[in-house]
Amino acid sequence: MANQRQVDPAFRAVLHELGFSNYRQYRDSPRWASIRQRVYEKKGRVCVECRLNPAVEIHHRQYDRETMVGETLRHLDPVCRHCHDILHGDVLWAAAR
Secondary structure (H helix, E strand, C coil): CCCCCCCCHHHHHHHHHCCCCCHHHHHCCHHHHHHHHHHHHHHCCECCCCCCCECCEEEECCCCHHHHHCCCCCCEEEECHHHHHHHCCCHHHHHHC
């Protein structure tokens, strides 16, 4: 079973400020699609963790307002699914893939 993460009230406030009721809405938005594309353009499409696999996801190292609105990309990294699972502590799920 995946980890249940508590939602930081500051993170929830940023989501609401941006007009989203939850993180899934944010991830499905044109805003996130644009930010994601910019991360790939700037940092490449190879996983920054293992440097072997194609990056297919973007890992948020920080969920501050500047990152969420796309003002900065420094806390966003392109990663493969395996490394992303490990970064989020889903080690058993990563091992099963």
